[in-house]
Amino acid sequence: MALSLLPSSGSYLCTPLRAVHWGPGSVSNLPTVIRSLVSAYDKTAQPKALIITGKTLLEKTPVIGDVRKMLEKVGMFGGVFSEIGQHAPIKQVKAAQRLAEDNKVNVLVSVGGGSPIDSAKAIAYFIHESSGSEHFMPHIAVPTTLSVAETTQNAGFTNEQGQKAGVNHPDNAPRAIIYDANLAMYTPLRLWLSTGMRAVDHAIETMYRDGAPPQVRHMALFAIKGLFEALEACKRNPDDVKIRQNCYLVAWESLWPLARAGALGLSHALGHKLGATYGIPHGICSVLTLPETVKLMSRNLQGYDLACLATAHAFLPPTYQGSVDKLGLDASTGSEEAQRAAAHQVGEAVALLVKTLELESTLKEYKVPKEDLESIAGKVDGSKPEGAPYKKEQIIDSILTKIY
Known part of the structure; x- marks a missing residue:
């Protein structure tokens, strides 16, 4: 566009995103990323991650099993919630929140498309609201589709009336993203x-x-x-x-x-x-x-x-x-x-x-x-x-x- 048309003033407001890793096999960076993000706000905490995903990835592909084994090997596994459905129904989001709180996890790892990623953002938001913590729980997004929900601070879900709803906060965006094409090969x-x-x-x-x-x-x-x-x-x-x-x-x-x-x-x-x-x-x-x-x-x-x-x-x-x-x-x-x-x-x-x-x-x-x-x-x-x-x-x- 011509320079004469460009806005003469404006702002670029960054999200809390700290790291992006990409390439086939880059999911192997996950333990290192988890450790870095958890220690950023509590150097003494032992990282414990809850995986947020859907049934198809868990039951019909090796993706979630492989991620689980990776986290178990380094003592970071804190559970899997695999009930997230299309458009992230709020009932499922709240159930995942309860599991995260019951398991005392300190980091979320979403694996899948826009619904698991938005669900993890919403979970972090609701936990922040209920706990009164100064910090949002860190969230690492591992997308397996191209929805790009991982770059935003919006968290969309379906409310009890079946309508699109959501929450929004500047600190709600994932702290890290991993784009691994080996995982994408399982996406239809x-x-x-x-x-x-x-x-x-x-x-x-x-x-x-x-x-x-x-x-x-x-x-x-x-x-x-x-x-x-x-x-x-x-x-x-x-x-x-x-x-x-x-x-x-x-x-x-x-x-x-x-x-x-x-x-x-x-x-x-x-x-x-x-x-x-x-x-x-x-x-x-x-x-x-x-x-x-x-x-x-x-x-x-x-x-x-x-x-x-x-x-x-x-x-x-x-x-x-x-x-x-x-x-x-x-x-x-x-x-x-x-x-x-x-x-x-x-x-x-x-x-x-x-x-x-x-x-x-x-x-x-x-x-x-x-x-x-x-x-x-x-x-x-x-x-x-x-x-x-x-x-x-x-x-x-x-x-x-x-x-x-």
């Missing part, structure tokens, strides 16, 4: 690719998220390029561990650690209302909502936000750029008409990527009643940030009706 391809679309959603919505620092937007541009290329490559070669490792790294760039609260944008806001209520996986929510959301944004955004989204066009692989006139890396120098055309093509490119990855879906497929569309739009509209560039009627006509 469709799940892996759909969570990759969630990462695409992060990167693109960062382009127009109010208050996103320019440095983070610039990083998201490279994440867009990397994700399109890596997800396509993974679709062609699902058993290539190097490609899966690359997917992790570009997904990490899509939601760079930044202390912030709330949904990234309209696509995420819609996903929050659709996911838990209708049992739609996080990644599929993005598959459904992102293409048409970007097209709507291409018509409604103004100024710097429009220029950022238009610039994303230049970072698409050539086969996704369509017939739009190339604006180059500095899309802000083009006319408003040219910017809107480039931004619209980003939405078309996302739709094409969804098709290429064979992830196409509809709200009808997930049994969302058509009569619910207005109430869904109303809930999103009612909780939107001040000055958001969309209206309830546009959510219905330009997005929900089209994806039904």
Whole structure:
């Protein structure tokens, strides 16, 4: 973007993240990371870790068994809670909290997708509330999907009414992350690719998220390029561990650690209302909502936000750029008409990527009643940030009706 368009002031607020390890086999760093984090606030404490995960990883893969053996070998094993389901039901989160308190653990290790990771964040939050401790219990995230929940301070879960809820605190983000592609090889391809679309959603919505620092937007541009290329490559070669490792790294760039609260944008806001209520996986929510959301944004955004989204066009692989006139890396120098055309093509490119990855879906497929569309739009509209560039009627006509 042109220097004249960059914000003249702003802030980058860091999360408590202290370490990121990546590469096949990097989970072997776990005992060292645990010891470092526990000793940071109590040098005399013996590390004792509770593993937070789901049934599938425990029962159908060797992943949790291997992590358990590693921790048992060094005397750090404090239990496994494997009941975390999709969208992290609060009943399961609270049960895990009780186990953590009963077992007197002092570190949490989440292994899995967004639900175990968000659950561990929520557990740390609730323990902090109930104990009155000065510190949040440290949390190490070991993702096996591309949801990138590990970089945020938000902890989403499903409340007793079946609605998306959550807690948020600057100290709630994991202290360390381990991206080990050997573990990712056990993740089914469709799940892996759909969570990759969630990462695409992060990167693109960062382009127009109010208050996103320019440095983070610039990083998201490279994440867009990397994700399109890596997800396509993974679709062609699902058993290539190097490609899966690359997917992790570009997904990490899509939601760079930044202390912030709330949904990234309209696509995420819609996903929050659709996911838990209708049992739609996080990644599929993005598959459904992102293409048409970007097209709507291409018509409604103004100024710097429009220029950022238009610039994303230049970072698409050539086969996704369509017939739009190339604006180059500095899309802000083009006319408003040219910017809107480039931004619209980003939405078309996302739709094409969804098709290429064979992830196409509809709200009808997930049994969302058509009569619910207005109430869904109303809930999103009612909780939107001040000055958001969309209206309830546009959510219905330009997005929900089209994806039904």
